[in-house]
Amino acid sequence: MMFSGLELENYSMSLNTFKRLLAFAAGVLVTLPGLALAAGGEKNALNMPVGVTDVGRSIFDLHMIILWICVAIGALVFGVMFYSIIYHRKSRGVKPAQFHESTKVEIAWTVVPFLILITMAVPATSTLLDIYDFDDADMDVLVTGYQWKWKYEYLAEDGESVAFFSNLSTPQAEIYNTDGKNENYLLEVDEPLVIPVDTKVRFLVTANDVIHSWWVPELAVKKDAIPGFINETWTRANEIGTYRGQCAELCGKDHGFMPIVVEVVSKEDYAAWLGEKQEQAAKVKELMAQTFSLEELMARGKAVYERNCLACHGARGEGGVGTAIAGSPIATGELGGHLEIGINGVAGTAMQAFGGQLNDVDLAAVITYQRNAFGNNMGDLVQPIDVFNYKQG
Template sequence: MQQQAKRLLKLALNPVLVLLSLMSSGVWAATAEKAEHWRGNMTPGVTEVGHKIYDLHMLVFWICVVVGIIVFGLMFYSVFAYRKERHSEPATFHENTKLEIAWTVVPFLLLIIMAVPATKVLIEVYDTDDAAQDILITGYQWKWKYEYINPNGDNVTFFSNLRTPESEIGNEEEKGSNYLLEVDEPVVLPVNSKTRFLVTANDVLHAWWVPELAVKRDAIPGFVNEAWTKPTETGVYRGQCAELCGRNHGFMPIVVNVVEQEEYDQWLAGKLAEAAELKELMAKEFTMDELVARGKKVYERNCLACHGANGEGGVGKAIAGSPLATGSTKGHLDVIVNGVPGTAMQAFGGQLNEVDLAAVTTYQRNAFGNNMGDMLQPVDVYKFKKGQ
């Protein structure tokens, strides 16, 4: 019986010693590098912390593989080596001190081997200090709002919507290579610069997830979660909402363009110029044609999915001939700005600027055969919001 116990102890310890030797020699890292190309494996991405997470993942993976080989190897060895036809009289011993010490100490050492690097990586993952720029991310059903926070007060704010055409979604046209992964306004980040994300939600639970940037954070109404990234390579990186958030959960992608610092500065300056131009538009008196043309674009981007291309309705009520679109202008604007509680009709007052709100209201009242002949100016929307 003592010889059998020693044999089992030797079988159990040898693979562990081999694993420790591989780790110290760096061979395991080379094996993990090859595993990077496995289609079912996670990606190391384009950040230093992403590579550390990947290395930790591979370390734990190979430890689990070795443990599995040991456990199942001992099990099958015992089944075949000590079956009844070879040992008609069963062993009568109840315990072996060395074996019990081994299967207590070895798992403890393995936990230490995993816990030390895991703790270091977790500390780094949650260290959001010293960021060069802060971006507030807010999840909506079903789009993302981004606000680049400027300490001087000139923030850049925009919404990012799905850009995949309805014809592809409805199988009327062949689907593109980035089906459901294209947006009208991507996030732009500078390369080799640390960006802090403040993630929250306006309505229900969402999750902002871009695997190659090593970022995944829950977006929870009333809470702000922090995350960060520092990409080391330029390129376009795509992600999706990773929390089931409703009917169009699969239609709110994330696109991040990582560019050189000079290009980022130019993009930011352009966005600030757009904000200044919008302030000027607030004081402009638009013609009916200008409002309808702008309102049509706003409708197609924000309203079409629920109310139909021709205002025929669907998820939402019909616009064509509806009492709302043919009733009072103030009542119509009130629904668009404040939404309808308990329904899928969102409040667009915080999602669209005054110019777009005036345009889309005017468009709905004069399209789809409604032909009301009235219109709203941006200043009217501004006064309506202030009077609430």
């Protein structure tokens, strides 16, 4: 059989296109076993987590339904394409059919997509109704995003609310690559959120400065934290364990240092933990009326500094993102100016207002530490009552 140059060129182009389509199909077939594994509920790095909540399971099932519908549509479309390429190519002498304004075709490409969308919409609507069902919560937790930490406040009807900040606790040595990184690098905190198992917990999510996003995949929770607004979300964990997440909104230079850790415990352990937290809050109130020695303030202040100030002001007070503490005109100047900045922050800078983040005991301790550490040696003692009086004045 003899071919003209044009026929050979067309045949070569068709063959190359067919090879590329076969390569694509092979890639899809290689991926399908992994998808099947995920559909079976096994862990798979290519798929979303199932999580430990009923809503999480519903979201995963919806995801898999939509995925398989898309796979079926893709297989059908590419099957028709491959068949047409093989059996209706020009080299076989096939003449293309000619038709215009086919009523049957127009009805088919309208009705079939409509039915597919209805098939997707029914389970999607049911899942969305579950996601936004905030009623009948057993407990409420106010979540507030700060640059770059989270504040959790347990709202109690009896007025015995518990509040604390959750900060990144990954050692600086790991962050700056002077030590090996552990399994939960940048996903560990000093104070995790603790909730009881089999309990509907409603989260009221907001922010103090910029937009954050509170995201814990295994609890099926992701909600934006927006200053001036309170968004709602909820979870009910079915399994005891530790679940980790991160801020999912680019919120500034330390966005990657804003992890979330949620510990789901038994109801008995939760009651014990809550009682311990309430005792700690009562002890802080008692400490407010006490007078501390320089050694006591320095020891407590050092711990507060390392937890809240070190990232910006340096381990030795040398500065970095923030100004230096060592020899600073603030830390060696008038005490009132130091209290003003520590309590109210500096507008337009990364220096936050710690008056609402730290209790008066910790504020007194850290200011005392800054004025006497790093070679400043001012000899000043700031007592909790001094901080309280400054706030009132």
